[in-house]
Amino acid sequence: MESPAEKKRTAFLASMMMVMMASMMGPTPASAIVCTDVTRYLIPCIGFLTGSGSIGPCCGGVSGLYNAARSTPDKQTVCNCLKNLAQAYPSIAGRAAGLPGQCGVQIGYSIDPHTDCRTVR
Numbered sequence: 001m002e003s004p005a006e007k008k009r010t011a012f013l014a015s016m017m018m019v020m021m022a023s024m025m026g027p028t029p030a031s032a033i034v035c036t037d038v039t040r041y042l043i044p045c046i047g048f049l050t051g052s053g054s055i056g057p058c059c060g061g062v063s064g065l066y067n068a069a070r071s072t073p074d075k076q077t078v079c080n081c082l083k084n085l086a087q088a089y090p091s092i093a094g095r096a097a098g099l100p101g102q103c104g105v106q107i108g109y110s111i112d113p114h115t116d117c118r119t120v121r
Contacts, residue, residue, distance in 0.1 A: 033074045035081040041065035045099065049092040059103035066105045072121050079109055079117035087113040 041061040047053020069078045086093040090113075097111045109115050 032071070033069055033077050035077070035084070037068070038065060038078055038081040038085075041068070045096075049095050055099075055102055058099065059105075062099055062103040062105055066100075066107065075120045076117050079115060079120045082111045083113060083115050083117060086111055 041064050042058075044061045045058035048055045048058045065078060069075045082096070086096060089096075093111070093113070099111070100107045109117070109120050
């Protein structure tokens with residue numbers, strides 16, 4: 001079992017990896033949202049996803065991201081960013097996939113490494 005210090009370290013490392021991964025991913029053409037935006041919205045989810053935090057702050061970020069992604073290109077960019085994060089962090093992908101439902105947000109696709117984001121509208 002991880003100590004509180006180890007949990008904080010794990011959460012910090014996960015957040016830094018998310019920021020690094022997001023900065024390497026480009027946006028879908030004509031998209032106003034980029035992966036660094038997605039990461040910023042989802043930073044409050046790190047504690048919940050790693051088992052050391054509550055879902056409340058996370059849902060605020062999930063809802064904010066959902067509201068920011070209004071156009072099809074934005075939605076496809078968000079989908080691709082989430083898909084890439086699910087691929088990069090398989091240990092938390094299952095919990096991440098359940099976030100929209102737990103937060104009462106209908107995104108219309110699964111957060112999954114195999115999602116075809118071209119079909120997102």
